[in-house]
Amino acid sequence: MVKTPIGEIIEICLLAGKIMLQSGAEIYRIEDTMNRIARACAMTESHSYVTPTGIFLSLQGEEQDLEQTKFLRIAWREIDLNKIVQVNEISRKMSEGELTIQQAHDALLSIEKAQSLYPFWQQLLAAALASGFFALMFGGIGIDFLSAVAAGGLGFLLYAKANRRIEVKFFAEFLAAFSIGALAYFFSFLGLDIQIDKVIIGSVMPLVPGVLITNAVRDLMAGDLVSGLARGTEAFLTAFAIGSGVAVILAVLI
Amino acid sequence: MNWTALYASFLATMAFGVLFNVPKKTLLSGGLVGMLGWMIYVTLTQELNINLVTATLAASFGVATLSQGLARKLKMPVTVFSISGIIPLVPGGMAYDTMRQLIENNYLEGLRLGSITLLIAGAIAFGLIFSGVLTETFSTRLAQKS
Numbered sequence: 001m002v003k004t005p006i007g008e009i010i011e012i013c014l015l016a017g018k019i020m021l022q023s024g025a026e027i028y029r030i031e032d033t034m035n036r037i038a039r040a041c042a043m044t045e046s047h048s049y050v051t052p053t054g055i056f057l058s059l060q061g062e063e064q065d066l067e068q069t070k071f072l073r074i075a076w077r078e079i080d081l082n083k084i085v086q087v088n089e090i091s092r093k094m095s096e097g098e099l100t101i102q103q104a105h106d107a108l109l110s111i112e113k114a115q116s117l118y119p120f121w122q123q124l125l126a127a128a129l130a131s132g133f134f135a136l137m138f139g140g141i142g143i144d145f146l147s148a149v150a151a152g153g154l155g156f157l158l159y160a161k162a163n164r165r166i167e168v169k170f171f172a173e174f175l176a177a178f179s180i181g182a183l184a185y186f187f188s189f190l191g192l193d194i195q196i197d198k199v200i201i202g203s204v205m206p207l208v209p210g211v212l213i214t215n216a217v218r219d220l221m222a223g224d225l226v227s228g229l230a231r232g233t234e235a236f237l238t239a240f241a242i243g244s245g246v247a248v249i250l251a252v253l254i
Numbered sequence: 255m256n257w258t259a260l261y262a263s264f265l266a267t268m269a270f271g272v273l274f275n276v277p278k279k280t281l282l283s284g285g286l287v288g289m290l291g292w293m294i295y296v297t298l299t300q301e302l303n304i305n306l307v308t309a310t311l312a313a314s315f316g317v318a319t320l321s322q323g324l325a326r327k328l329k330m331p332v333t334v335f336s337i338s339g340i341i342p343l344v345p346g347g348m349a350y351d352t353m354r355q356l357i358e359n360n361y362l363e364g365l366r367l368g369s370i371t372l373l374i375a376g377a378i379a380f381g382l383i384f385s386g387v388l389t390e391t392f393s394t395r396l397a398q399k400s
C-alpha cells in the first residue's frame with residue numbers, strides 16, 4: 001500500500017467534518033466521524049475538537065515526529081440531513097475498507113459541491129403546505145388552511161431572501177414573522193372569515209428552530225457543554241426574534 | 255379523535271422533512287413518526303385527560319424510541335427521523351398565547367402560560383434523552399449477551 005501523506009489525510013478528515021457541521025450534525029457525531037476516518041487511514045492517534053463555529057484536528061502518524069494540527073473556521077450553517085447521511089456512509093465504508101483514501105476524498109468533494117436534495121421551489125412549497133397543515137392541526141378549517149399557506153409561503157420566501165442579504169440571521173426571522181402577522185391581519189381586513197391566531201401560529205412554524213433545540217439537547221447530553229449552550233442560545237434568540245416580530249403586529253393592531 | 259388533524263400532522267411532518275433535506279426514502283417513515291407522536295399526545299390529553307406536560311413527555315419518548323429503531327434498521331443517524339418527528343409537539347400555540355397575554359398586560363396569565371410552555375419544551379427534550387439513554391443501555395446489554 002502506498003503511504004498517504006499526513007497532510008492529505010488531515011484534509012479529508014477536515015472536509016468530512018466541515019460538511020457535517022455546515023449541514024447541522026451533532027458535535028459528537030462529527031468528532032466520531034473524523035476520528036474514524038483517521039483510524040481508517042492508519043493514524044495512531046487523532047484528537048478532534050468541534051464547536052459550532054470551528055473545527056480543530058490533530059493527527060499523529062506511526063513515526064513519532066509526524067504530527068500535524070489544523071484549524072478550520074466555519075462561517076455559515078444550514079440544515080441538510082441528507083449530506084450528513086452521505087458523509088456517515090463514506091466513513092463507514094472507509095472503516096470497513098471498501099473505499100480507498102483517494103475515492104473517499106473524491107466522494108466528499110462531490111458531496112460538498114452538491115446542491116441541496118430538494119430545489120428551492122420545492123422547499124418553498126413544503127414550507128407553505130406545512131404552515132397550512134399546522135393551522136389545521138391547531139383546529140383551523142379550510143379558509144384558515146389557505147390563508148396559512150399564503151402567509152407561511154410569503155414568510156419563508158422573505159426569510160430565505162433576507163437571510164442571503166442581511167448579515168444578522170435574527171433580523172431575517174423578525175422580518176418574516178412580522179410580515180406573516182401583517183398578512184394575516186390583511187386577510188381578515190379584506191373580510192375573510194379566518195381565525196387569525198391559528199393562521200399566524202401555523203405560518204410561523206417553518207421558522208421555529210426545531211433542529212437547533214434537538215441538537216442542543218443532544219450536545220449537552222453527550223457532554224459537549226460549550227456547543228450545547230451555544231446552540232441553545234441560538235435557538236432562544238431565534239424564538240425571541242419570531243416572538244417579537246408577531247408581537248409588534250399584535251401590539252400595533254389590537 | 256380528530257382525523258383531519260391526524261392526517262395534517264402526517265403531511266406537516268413530511269413537509270418538514272423536505273425543509274430539512276432528509277433523504278427521499280425516509281420521507282414517508284419520518285411522516286409516520288410525526289403522526290405517531292401527535293396520536294400519543296392527542297389520545298393522552300383529550301381522551302384520558304392527562305396533563306399536557308406528561309403527555310408531551312410520553313409522545314416525545316415514543317417518537318424518539320421509534321426513531322432509534324428505524325435508525326438502526328436503515329443504518330442512518332437518529333436525527334433524520336426524530337428532528338421532524340418532534341415538530342408537531344412543539345408548543346407554538348402556547349408560546350403565541352403567552353406573548354399575546356403579555357402584550358395585553360395580563361402578566362399573571364402570561365407567566366402561567368409561559369411556565370407551561372417552558373415545561374413542555376423541557377418535556378420534549380427529556381423524552382428524547384430518556385429514550386436515548388434507555389436504548390443505549392439496552393442495546394449494549396443485548397450485544398454483550400450475544
